[in-house]
Amino acid sequence: MDEAFNIPEPQSPLPGVSVSTDQGLLQWISSVDHKQIGIMYMLVAFLFFLIGGVLALLMRIQLAVPENHFLSPQVYNQIFTMHGTTMIFFVLMPSVLGFSVYLTPLMIGANEMAFPRLNAFGLWMTFFGGLLLYFSFVAGGAPNAGWFNYAPLNEKNFSESSGIDYYALGLFLSGVGSVATAVNLIVTILYYRIKGMRIKQLPLFVWMVLVNSFLILAAIPPLNAALSMILLDRQLNAHFFTTGGSALLWQHLFWLFGHPEVYILILPSFGIYSEVFQVYSGKRIFGYGFVAASSVAIALLAFGVWMHHMFAVGSGLVVNGFFSASSMLIGIPTGVKIFNWLATMYGGTIRFTVSMLFAIAFLIEFTIGGLTGIAFSIVPIDWQLTDTYYVVAHLHFVLIGGSFFGILSGLFYWFPKMTGRMLNEKAGKWFFWLFVIGFNGTFFIQHILGILGMPRRVYTYPDLPWYGVYNFISSVSAFIMGIAGLLLVIIVYHGLKYGKKAGNDPWNGFTLEWMAASPPALKNFDSLPVVRSRRPLWDLKHPENRDDE
């Protein structure tokens, strides 16, 4: 780290995030500071979270009773497409990247990312991609073929409005942004670690970010290839997915991206959980090596399971059998970590902060989501339950109960560091219970709806026994989640304005970010001790009981 990077830096120190931004909007949007960019990523995610949430509530109103007429099918189909696309690409991705970009330099003892301008580029490409996608609403109609946009329904003759073109362009832009950030993160982690921090000593969050970045580099290209092809089909009358071409080619390319994508969304949350479980149990992680290695196993296997989204296309025994095996295999490194985290808590002194509550709830929610995932790897069960509400239940349990709970856990954990203020724990607990109850009420019952035969992506359903009741319960619970979401907005706003001042290390943490100020100055660290283990701060606080690796 001897090369100087000659980036002109602002002369005055960086104040914290505050509601009255005395920094000025221009300074923020022209910033190349990784902390500001991280925060802006999270603001982008938050904006789209509100929009995506409203879309979901609209859907749940339409589905609350059988044969409802609140939304026409054409409008509903746009809404469910935009809901899925928004939540994955413009809520979870930027949340994950925001945390990655904010915390990585701090946790490895660096003052900046390797390529600060590239960092800003990644952020703004993501944001503009989202804007472009949403522009479709006023440009003839939003995309309406589902978030995975199968061919040939996505072709011009079946989807005339330009919604799908905006979908392709918007995702292309944000994909380029994600790749740029991934490159940045890898180079930062490889070359900017503080003296003494070997790769084997990376905090687990940073390790997950490293593996995740490679996943992004490998998974986004198939998506870009598919998006280019559908644009060529639609605009230049090419024949990739039309008659003469192959409708299945789209599915192959999309799921080659789509399956690794879900691991891209969950790995950083696994990293957050690893940090949170350690600190709030007062112990170090049980089986660091296994947890780290499992993420590598997942990343490699992730590219060998994609056809489990295609078990019903008639591929035959050999192909389906292979992907069944690979999908079961990937369940092992993904799921066994639950026991690692439980073992981390075992024997500790557990503090039930809001952050920890989300982590503990995750253990159960993700087990449910993971088990239903294994159900789908059992091909004959998939043949009954694919494309039903059982899938909707499964995906929300893993994406909300897994990925999003991690974001929330991380939010409550690192908010003091980012802003210098504490969030109200009592209000946070209200939020936790409201959200968890709402979440389980909304989605657990959908497992049953799927088993009872309700297909997914339907704007309405017939008045069959139990369909109405269960859907109504699901809709009411969704509104509970919505109220919880509003409560979160209030908690965060209140925290920003009136939160108790936080010190550098409010949680008695183990890793380097807690040695910086809260919020960190523009230059994160002036000096740091040489790192000798995975928990440098623990070593400083417990010199007689230092970690040995």
Add this chain to the structure above:
Amino acid sequence: MNRVGLHILLQSMLHPSSDEAHSIYRLFNQFNIAAFCMLGLVIVLTVYICVKYRARKGEDRTPAQFKGSKKMEALMIGVPALLLLYFFYRTIATMKAVEPNIQANAQPDVIITGHQFWWEVYYPQTGVMTANEVHLPVGKRLTMEMRSADVIHSWWMPELGNKMDLIPGRNNFITLNINQPATYAGTCSEFCGAQHAWMRLYVVAEDSVAYAGWLAANAQPVSTTVSDSLTAKGERIFQTATCGGCHRIQGTAAQGNEGPDLTHLFLRKRMLSGMLPLNEANLYKWINKPQAVKPGSYMPNFIFSKDTVEALVHYMAQLK
């Protein structure tokens, strides 16, 4: 359980009624037992650990910094791996029982072609063509071929077994051995456009005599039972108002294939691919304002006068 005659049915994989569905149901039960045990274990451990190791007030203990244990890791990986090995074996066995490899040139008993938003049903051995309501014999090993005329659809009868996608440019097959006579309900299971939600379907499984009788009745060209002037008027309108451009009525000049075959329409119980019961009132509403009934479907609004629609409905109600 005799469900013949029920107009709208709760279809569920928990009531298997074919060899294939029974195989899947057994596997599903086994899986659920294992899954609930695993979930129970995680819940119990979580609650136990949270209660036992919660930080007590005033406690200042620094817990032992346990690093890990290779033996525990092996156990934690080994047990799930063994369970998965068992389920993989059962997966392959059940797959073989449910979806055996079929030669592409074996003549299927019925060819289903998916359209937006209806099912074309063709029996190659007798040349019978109908739509949306599939009749099949019980107790026989049947082969069904799945094709698509436009986008990807998916055949799903929960009580009869596995899904199979209908993909343009590709012929897929399922085998089926239905156990008892009944009317089974299913639905399209791959998002196919605006009215995917109302692309439902019915399989009427009957004994071989009833089945043969139904085939014979459907093999006949059209015949109307009443010959009054309103029928003649309706028939004339059907032929001249371009209905035949999309619909087929066997034995007339109407030979279109964009919409369902209507030759023996009123032998069916429901209309619009399962959306509504088939009766004259609903048929009137549909022809009068299709987009108000099934918005997004491809039936145009002909803006007929009241008399015209009445004549058409009167004619079509006799298409048995």
Add this chain to the structure above:
Amino acid sequence: MENKTMMKLIVGTEAMFFLCLIMAFVYLSFVSGFSPGEQQQLSIRSTGLFSMALFCSSGTFWLAERNYNSGNFKNLKRWLSVTILLGIVFLFGQGREYMHLLQEEQIKISNSLFGTAFYTVTGFHGLHVVIGLIILLVLLSMIIAGDFNHGRSSVIRTAGIYWHFVDVVWLAVFTVIYILPRLNLLK
């Protein structure tokens, strides 16, 4: 170090992108099938010749880099210019191939599955050549302006990684699209 690693990572992700395009080409060729005879219209000899230009340009870039490392700025500029010229020659050859296919054989992206796959793969490659040429031109301008006189920058090496990558991709594309079908290894 960071620049070179960054470029290698970008090359890696782009390689994956081209892999997907080439795999799509192969998939369509096997699963859907190209019209017999269309692939025969490709001119191995002519395109092969122009491909040589691109392959040589990697060599000339390597020479340029060697001269930079030994401080010989005159030769650096010379070989870099030759590299750019060779790249332009390659693009010209591609353009000729396209013109032949479009005008004489009437094989377009819209009327032929082979056309769809062919123009997409080679088109994206051509786009990456254009991007590479822009990078090289900017580099040459900065060298002429004296920005690299201190002689210890990693930027030239980094640009080289990209340019060699574009070359390797063409090797793969040329093999799969032009050579293998002639050897009856691809339908």
